[in-house]
Amino acid sequence: MKLRCAVLDDYQGVALASGDWGSLAGRVDVRVLREHLTDRDTLIAAVQDCEILVVMRERTPVDATLLARLPRLRLLVTSGMRNASVDVAAARARGVTVCGTASSPAPPTELTWALLLGLARHVPAETRALREGGPWQSTVGADLAGRTLGLVGLGKIGARVAAVGLAFGMHVCAWSPNLTEERAAEHGVRLARGKRELLADSDFVSLHMVLSDRTRDLLGEPELRAMRPHAYLVNTSRAGLVDGGALLRALREGWIAGAGLDVYDTEPLPADDPLRSLPNLLALPHLGYVTEGNYARYFGQAVEDIEAFLKGAPVRELA
Structure with a gap:
């Protein structure tokens, strides 16, 4: 059975073109949400069937309350190796692995x-x-x-x-x-x-x-x-x-x-x-990290994180 993955807040619609998502074909169904969902119930309805979430920086907070309402979630990937809006401890307590990516200064x-x-x-x-x-x-x-x-x-x-x-x-x-x-x-x-x-x-x-x-x-x-x-x-x-x-x-x-x-x-x-x-x-609308190179790094390594998780050996886990 294939896992389901949602990529959140892809404002420009470039996430799928910025990484080799095809390498996950047959194992993971990937869908992209371009609209930022501020309403918590709407967000949960959109991703509650997913085992994997990919979030961009701090656009969507993932706190203990949200995690409790996503019982299927097993892997959370964030761009960068630091994300103050992700409750890593709460995720770990629920058995959710949290991984990150590199980010250029x-x-x-x-x-x-x-x-x-x-x-x-x-x-x-x-x-x-x-x-x-x-x-x-x-x-x-x-x-x-x-x-x-x-x-x-x-x-x-x-x-x-x-x-x-x-x-x-x-x-x-x-x-x-x-x-x-x-x-x-x-x-x-x-x-x-x-x-x-x-x-x-x-x-x-x-x-x-x-x-x-x-x-x-x-x-x-x-x-x-x-x-x-x-x-x-x-x-x-x-x-x-x-x-x-x-x-x-x-x-x-x-x-x-x-x-x-x-x-x-x-x-x-x-x-x-x-x-x-x-x-x-x-x-400006928070464009500091938004470049072709950084997006290739974020989404390319997000795919790598998912690959490693599927093999049972997660990489770039957040402390």
Whole structure:
């Protein structure tokens, strides 16, 4: 008897073309759900007959309650080797194996710079004016060379962002709770003496921290008010690192010049969310990891994970 597998939240409809799913033919029936199902009952009705689920990043939370209503589930595959929205312990307790895939730090690094450059040179406003017959040159861009880039976090992605900043001739400083001078020096950046110093000294601030109880709301009203009025904030990591209400006020009241966001507390972002209408916000629909290479890696290794599970020797299990 063939097993049933559902691939969730394939927004672009590319999952089946991004991996060798044909290798599972005759053993696994694979179906794809392109629409994001926010209603829990609707989701369960769509996948309750499946032994295997493939989820993309944190698009669909898989908690203990959902797992209890999916008694047939035996394998859960997530893109990446970390997924805060999957209750791995609850899955293990129910006999569900949870596996992941590799994920490249290059795509989110590149998107961070897309946002930062778009903000610095007012790309959305100038593009809109050009398309709509508006004024020819209505803004003055912010220089990068000689300006200060502050990085909150200097891990795999933060270090890559730092290298690009240095190539642009920027002064780069970094801070995180455990960052040392030696680690900062390895990447040619200055260690800020504290979070507030980094925020106060930077013209551009980019966040590259893992979300946890310790880092949630790392930037609140006091931190956002400490930033320079002409400074820009970029967040391609996790929305929970910033107090959403404080950020909304900061953008509306001009505490900072603007922000570039790729992550949100609720995704997809509701149609009536006030973030959608802010003129000083450059917003993207969580595209940081969405590239051809990463998708080939995700879905290609998802197939490998399923193959290994069928052989009774799962690989890339999440701890």
